[in-house]
Every structure is written in C-alpha cells, then in structure tokens.
Amino acid sequence: MALLEVKNFGKQFTIHHLGKTMQAVENIHFSLDKGEFIGIVGKSGSGKSTILKSIYRTYLPDTGNIVYDSNRFGKIDLAKVTEREMLYLRKHEIGYVSQFLNVMPRTTSRQLIEKALLEMEEPVTIAKTEAEKALKHFELDRKLWDTYPNTFSGGEKLRLNIAIATVKKPRLLLLDEPTASLDQQSKVKVREIIEKLKADGTTLVGIFHDIEFMDGLCDKVYDMKSSPVPLQEEGVLCEG
Numbered sequence: 001m002a003l004l005e006v007k008n009f010g011k012q013f014t015i016h017h018l019g020k021t022m023q024a025v026e027n028i029h030f031s032l033d034k035g036e037f038i039g040i041v042g043k044s045g046s047g048k049s050t051i052l053k054s055i056y057r058t059y060l061p062d063t064g065n066i067v068y069d070s071n072r073f074g075k076i077d078l079a080k081v082t083e084r085e086m087l088y089l090r091k092h093e094i095g096y097v098s099q100f101l102n103v104m105p106r107t108t109s110r111q112l113i114e115k116a117l118l119e120m121e122e123p124v125t126i127a128k129t130e131a132e133k134a135l136k137h138f139e140l141d142r143k144l145w146d147t148y149p150n151t152f153s154g155g156e157k158l159r160l161n162i163a164i165a166t167v168k169k170p171r172l173l174l175l176d177e178p179t180a181s182l183d184q185q186s187k188v189k190v191r192e193i194i195e196k197l198k199a200d201g202t203t204l205v206g207i208f209h210d211i212e213f214m215d216g217l218c219d220k221v222y223d224m225k226s227s228p229v230p231l232q233e234e235g236v237l238c239e240g
C-alpha cells in the first residue's frame with residue numbers, strides 16, 4: 001500500500017512585479033511504498049524543490065493531490081490538510097532537510113537535537129544520550145556541541161541539519177540537496193544514516209546533484225522529463 005501518492009500535481013507562481021504567472025511544474029505523478037526511496041532528477045529550474053516544498057506544504061499545490069498515509073490521521077491529502085494537522089505531521093512524521101539550516105535562535109546544537117527527540121516523546125535521558133550519539137556520528141567537533149550554530153561553517157550547519165531531522169526517524173523524509181557542500185567523509189556518514197532509516201522503514205524522496213550518491217540507495221528515479229521508471233528498467237542510477 002502506498003505511503004505517498006503524488007497525483008497530477010501542479011504548481012504555479014505569480015511574479016507580482018511582472019503581473020504574470022508561471023507554471024513551475026505540472027502533471028507530476030509518482031507513488032512510493034513504505035521504506036522506498038525515490039530520487040528526483042532533472043535540470044536546474046525544472047521544479048524538483050517545488051515538489052518537495054509542496055509535499056512539506058511550504059508551498060500550497062495548485063492542482064492535484066498529495067496523498068500521504070499518516071500514522072495519526074490515516075490517508076490524507078497534504079494539499080488539503082489544515083495548518084494544525086500539517087504542524088503535527090512536521091513535528092512527528094515528516095522531516096525535511098535542505099541545504100539551509102533554519103532553526104530556533106539562541107539554541108545550541110545539542111539542545112536542538114534533544115528538542116527534536118523530546119518532540120517525539122523520548123524521555124529526557126534518552127534524548128540526551130541519543131543527541132550525543134548523533135553529534136558524534138556526524139563528527140561535529142565537541143567545542144560546537146554547546147554553541148549556537150549561526151557561526152558554523154556551511155558543512156557544519158548541514159551536518160547538524162541532517163542530524164536534527166534524522167534522529168526523529170521520520171516516517172517520510174524529504175531531502176533537498178542535503179549533501180551539497182559536504183566532503184566525501186561526511187557524505188558517507190549521511191549515506192549510512194539514510195541506509196539505516198530506510199532499513200527501519202522510513203520512506204524517502206531525495207534530490208541529489210551528486211548522482212553517484214544516489215547509486216544503490218534509491219529504488220526509483222523520477223525524471224522531471226518523464227514519468228517514473230521502475231529501477232530494473234532504468235538500471236542506471238540505482239541498484240535496488
């Protein structure tokens with residue numbers, strides 16, 4: 001049974017100063033079962049991030065449905081859920097990682113990860129130990145654990161961003177170029193976590209310019225030029 005079904009999805013943007021609307025994406029269809037990973041590929045500006053942001057409801061879709069099988073609410077259309085339901089889903093079920101760290105100010109790295117775990121109703125002691133494990137896993141220097149991340153380097157921010165989203169073991173994880181400025185060693189760490197989440201049943205939608213990173217990790221590829229192809233037929237980017 002599908003955990004996520006994107007059907008006939010389309011999104012337009014209004015460019016106010018030009019008094020025009022532009023169609024960013026249209027007729028997007030794909031479906032994912034629990035634990036599957038779809039990689040979205042396509043040229044710059046083809047609308048990959050728009051799809052992810054619409055699933056996360058940063059953008060409101062104009063056409064189509066994004067049907068998500070929620071633990072709490074059952075099958076719901078993310079294009080139509082209330083803000084309150086969406087807030088619940090973002091807190092408990094759907095994670096989103098982009099290249100940009102957007103977190104509560106004046107909160108240390110350690111506190112941010114602990115907070116993410118406490119939101120999942122983990123006991124304080126577990127939140128503390130799991131936060132340290134995540135900080136170690138992503139090799140964030142110890143001197144940064146109790147520091148505010150606004151002064152971190154790009155790579156440090158990215159690693160923290162991924163740690164915050166992945167400790168929650170979300171039911172659905174959206175990855176928008178999360179490894180963009182990471183070195184090879186950090187990419188390996190991210191890959192390890194994704195493999196583990198996938199094995200534990202997390203469903204993933206990811207955009208990676210680094211095609212090699214997706215190799216062997218994703219089950220399906222959605223090419224913005226065409227409809228999704230099962231891995232066996234595509235046989236290029238991913239090996240199941």
Ligand SMILES: Nc1ncnc2c1ncn2[C@@H]1O[C@H](COP(=O)(O)OP(=O)(O)OP(=O)(O)O)[C@@H](O)[C@H]1O
Binds near residue numbers: 013043049
């Ligand atoms: N908030 C917005 N307002 C107006 N136009 C937007 C907005 N967000 C995206 N767009 C436009 O929609 C189109 C698709 O953008 P999107 O960021 O989804 O592409 P992308 O495939 O992710 O690109 P890239 O690979 O370069 O990140 C682009 O033409 C972009 O300019």
